[in-house]
Amino acid sequence: DADVTQTPRNRITKTGKRIMLECSQTKGHDRMYWYRQDPGLGLRLIYYSFDVKDINKGEISDGYSVSRQAQAKFSLSLESAIPNQTALYFCATSYTGTANEQFFGPGTRLTVL
Amino acid sequence: AQSVTQLGSHVSVSEGALVLLRCNYSSSVPPYLFWYVQYPNQGLQLLLKYTTGATLVKGINGFEAEFKKSETSFHLTKPSAHMSDAAEYFCAVTGRGLGGQNFVFGPGTRLSVLP
Numbered sequence: 001d002a003d004v005t006q007t008p009r010n011r012i013t014k015t016g017k018r019i020m021l022e023c024s025q026t027k028g029h030d031r032m033y034w035y036r037q038d039p040g041l042g043l044r045l046i047y048y049s050f051d052v053k054d055i056n057k058g059e060i061s062d063g064y065s066v067s068r069q070a071q072a073k074f075s076l077s078l079e080s081a082i083p084n085q086t087a088l089y090f091c092a093t094s095y096t097g098t099a100n101e102q103f104f105g106p107g108t109r110l111t112v113l
Numbered sequence: 114a115q116s117v118t119q120l121g122s123h124v125s126v127s128e129g130a131l132v133l134l135r136c137n138y139s140s141s142v143p144p145y146l147f148w149y150v151q152y153p154n155q156g157l158q159l160l161l162k163y164t165t166g167a168t169l170v171k172g173i174n175g176f177e178a179e180f181k182k183s184e185t186s187f188h189l190t191k192p193s194a195h196m197s198d199a200a201e202y203f204c205a206v207t208g209r210g211l212g213g214q215n216f217v218f219g220p221g222t223r224l225s226v227l228p
Contacts, residue, residue, distance in 0.1 A: 004156070033216075040122060042203060042218040043157075090156055099145050099164040102216060104156035 003027045004105035006091050012111045013081050021076045021108050023091030029103070030096055032074040034058075034066060037088040037107075046089075049074055050096070081112040115140045115206045117219035125225040132191040134222050136178075136204030139185060146187040147205040148178055151221075157203060163187065174198070199226045 004025045013019050023032065030051050035043040045058030047066040055066060063085060065077045078085055088109050092102040120135040138144055145164050149157040161172025168180040174197075178189045187204060204219040 035218075040220055042117075042220040044218075045216070092157075099162075101147055101159045101162055104149075104158070106154075106156045 004091060004093055004103055006089075006105040006108050008108060009106065010109045012113065014113050015082055017081050017112075019078045019081055019110070021089055021091075021110070023074045023076070023105055025072050025091075025093045025103075025105075027093055027103060028071075029093035030071065031094045032068065033092040033094075033102060034064075034074070034076045035090045035092065036060070036085075037090060043090065046076065078110075078112075081110075083112045086110060086112045115144070115208055115217040117204050117206050117217055119202075119204055119219040119222045121222055122220065123223045123225065125227060126194045127227050128196055129193050132176075132189070132194045132198065132224065134189040134202050134204075134224065136187045136189065136219060137185055138187060138204070138206045140206055140208045142208035144206050144208055146178075146180060147207075148172065148176070148187070148189050149203045149205065149218075150174075151201045151203065153200075160189070160202075194224075194226045196226050196228065199224055 007022045033048045034046040037043050044060050049055050049068045052068050067075050088107050090107050091105040094100045094102045116139045118137050147162045148160040151157050161170045163170045163180045171177045176191045201221045201223045203221045207216045
């Protein structure tokens with residue numbers, strides 16, 4: 001079984017709809033992250049959480065919110081989706097410590113019409 | 114602050130040829146450097162990382178990278194390309210003491226391997 005899972009893997013929605021992307025991990029990591037990937041821009045950090053009670057905004061948090069329901073679960077919500085939020089979204093996890101690499105889920109491809 | 118540039122959004126090599134993917138970084142503190150690979154319809158997978166110690170780092174699938182502080186570079190190489198190396202490659206940087214919130218990715222380089 002995959003260590004970091006994301007649901008759904010693909011989603012098409014309409015402008016103005018609320019949508020939630022979910023991430024679960026079995027790696028036992030305390031840190032979790034949400035990124036979006038756009039062609040030519042690499043990955044940009046949306047939100048990150050160092051533990052259940054610690055949530056922080058990343059580079060591009062406007063229009064997004066998150067919830068850390070448990071150490072193993074971190075969800076990303078788009079309260080009112082807009083077309084420029086069409087992107088590939090990745091969840092990642094890591095152990096505490098600056099030198100530790102991040103482990104990525106398979107991604108969710110979101111299309112907002 | 115940290116930033117990463119990757120020269121060449123698309124690189125093509127022949128099977129068996131040398132692979133060279135360029136990464137230059139800027140960092141306000143001593144950097145930790147990473148290379149990730151993304152195969153189609155998959156998440157990112159760590160190829161290798163530099164933290165401290167030996168500046169030539171070996172990773173999976175025959176890749177290696179050398180940290181050159183004077184050139185602020187961390188270029189990725191492989192002596193002989195294989196068809197299975199076709200993917201997108203991302204360089205990333207973070208800095209000592211800054212934590213995961215400063216994990217900054219480059220824009221990526223798509224590698225094509227020609228038969």
